[in-house]
Amino acid sequence: MPDTLLFALEASLNGLTAGVMYALVALGFVLIFKASGIFNFAQGVMALFAALTLVGFQSGQIPFSHLINAMFGTRLHHFGWNMPTMLAIPATVLVMIALAILVERFILKHLVNQEPIILFMATIGLAYFLEGVGDIMWGAEVKALDVGLPKGMSSAVDEATFNWFGYGFYIDRLEIWAAGIAAVLVAVLTVFSQYTKQGRALRAVADDHQAALSVGISLRFIWVLTWSIAGIVALVAGIMWGSKSGVQFSLSLIALKALPVLILGGFTSIPGAIVGGLIIGVGEKLFDFFMNPIIGGATENWFAYMLALVFLLFRPQGLFGERIIERV
């Protein structure tokens, strides 16, 4: 096999795994958008907040310690113990559920029946608020996150590909794990939404709020449910990104990369978010691989947006966006 093809193949494999990361963030957007028609600008920040909370729990950091120290002149910092990961993750899940309840109680409840744009603005506010709270609670420094997922080059892939092609591919083990976890997550979500009573109610609310109300589905409960699920998806995304590049505030910017993914996959489709993420991931890497020698580097920064633009021109509902059913 010629070398260029091998390199391209390696690049696309790496793209696939990077795409999974994008897909994870996009998934959170899709869930909330489907159930409540809200484009949740705070999804990226939720991932950051979840990761911060997880690291904080793990390292036994005292929340708001900077604030307390500043107010009372104390020198608090850590509780002096470490929480095992298996305990810290459920604790963080509980925090994300509490967050969902607070969002419903203080934001959504008061904005029922408002224009989508107003709800969108509210989520921008929420994004800034959460970022600030995350900062005050856990501090702004970059933290390492380790939940025990393997990292570094996968020697199995390296060996196997070396035996086949005489050239070993470099694939990060963390990214293989991320792909596996994302697959499990999507499977669980699909089963939940297709085969359970609450999942059905969730889809019903997505279709028609009024009718859902008329059969006795409580919108407020469904909203808490969706925001909780989105919070948990954000936590998974936060863990993956945090393990890869440390928990830092720029994490909230990955939300921006999710936008082209959503435009590609459609705002209302879970498989769309996954496929969109993969296409962007692979596209980015391949485009970079082939175009780099011609137009210079850094194409990864804009390729996704350009692709999104093309899609907006020719297929605005995305690859898997829900077709608007119109009977003639």
Added chain:
Amino acid sequence: MLDASPTQTTLLEVNNIEVLYNHVILALKGVSLDVPKGGITAILGGNGAGKSTTLKAISNLIHSERGEVTKGSILYEGRNVVGLDPAELVKSGVVQVMEGRHCFEHLTVEENLLTGAYTRTDGRGAVAAELELVYEYFPRLKERRKSQAGYTSGGEQQMTAIGRALMSRPSMILLDEPSMGLAPQLVEQIFEIVARLNREQGVTFLLAEQNTNVALRYATTGFIMENGRIVMEGKAQDLRENPDVKEFYLGMSDKGRKSFRDVRSYRRRKRWLA
């Protein structure tokens, strides 16, 4: 439970309610009506008369349209239900079938029906039995059970909506404009099933209709609304024979059928006199 006494018990009592939309638009100006248990009661009237608003005020769906009941009371089985959560009302046995069907388009017909059982807590077996019952009344739905509701015909959607309401095992169904956009034959079929459900399952119906002719044939009692008020009420039989109803709503008079233009001007004159 069957009521053997000749005077029927009242299941729902609406006392002089006023409904305000958006804090400014007065849609109902003091509406009172009694719904006897086990009957089919029809609210009749033209567009904008306040029929739908009355139903939504009862089911409390009015809140999600920025409306509220500002005066009066609504008693269901003696309990004031104004401001109650719609879900609570469904649990206590009142469910609304909304105007224009409102099926969940992307769910299959069967999934649509199952969402109707959302508030039930009596187990899968009971829900499955209910589903079979609904299929018995609407065999057509059983054939289409796996189709996406959005792709079924208007009649099938109306059946789905009524079937979905039945799934909560209601004692009362508020049926808003079941004839909307359906062929006369289908309208007849739907009303036939409503009458059967009323007879065999003991479901009380309160329906809003523009199709006065069909509604008065199947209903036991009727109320006629105009402009947010009830202008006439009585037994369906009496209403059907009432010369004014004949003239204004059934388009018949001693002089034979009239042109619609004459009916309208006549109605306007009548309102002036009233």
